[in-house]
Amino acid sequence: MNLRRDVFQAIADPTRRAILLLVASQSMTAGAIASNFDTARPTVSKHLQILTECELLEQEQNGREIYYHLNPQKIKEIGDFIEPFRKMWDDRFNKLESVMKKYKSDK
């Protein structure tokens, strides 16, 4: 199974959930976020990178500083717990379709 950058992977990690909670109240720089954790700064940077890659966080340039804030649209996707169920059926039906297309061409 490939390690995919999706929102569900992102929120599976406790540090990343804590970062999301922090940033929920206000935009923060990477330094300000890191100061809330005992974890090494590069580790926090890695978490920020993952959260940004899966679009839960957005970066905003303000002068020389980069601020991180929540992307409400993506946060909503997490609340939409039906999506993985839908995706499961969608994948299954895609498989059905490709199996039957092959079946037809083999005849």
Place this chain on the structure above:
Amino acid sequence: MERKTKINAEDGKQELHITREFDLPLELLFKAYAEPGIVEQWMGTKVVKLESRKHGSYRFETSDAQGNVVFQANGVIHEFIPDRKITRTFEMENAPFGVQLEVFEFERLTDDTSRLNMHVIYESVALRDQLLKLPFAQGINMAHNRIQEIVSKLK
């Protein structure tokens, strides 16, 4: 044509509807549900038994790479109308989800396209909601396991 799978699960109801349009003639779509060898291919499970007829029954079984059985399900077919409709029960074995009633309606759209309407009725609202959340919970667990696996490799 939009072929995305649609799920309609109204709040507080013990049923749901799954709809999907296929780039397949109706006959081929129906065959995918009726023939054991084909069901095996797209469902990714072993079909131990599938009697595609009224009052027939079926049983699926999935094993992992080590040969351990990880999934078993069975049911009976109440109605089997070729190229139109299948009504059947579905029950996962050794799982606390009860029995569900599944009504599949197969519909011709054009010569080359078709639609499946799947109506699933659960024993209770709570059971439906629990089953809806299952892939969500599994997704999170999978990510957890994956992270643990990576972390243990780093040690």
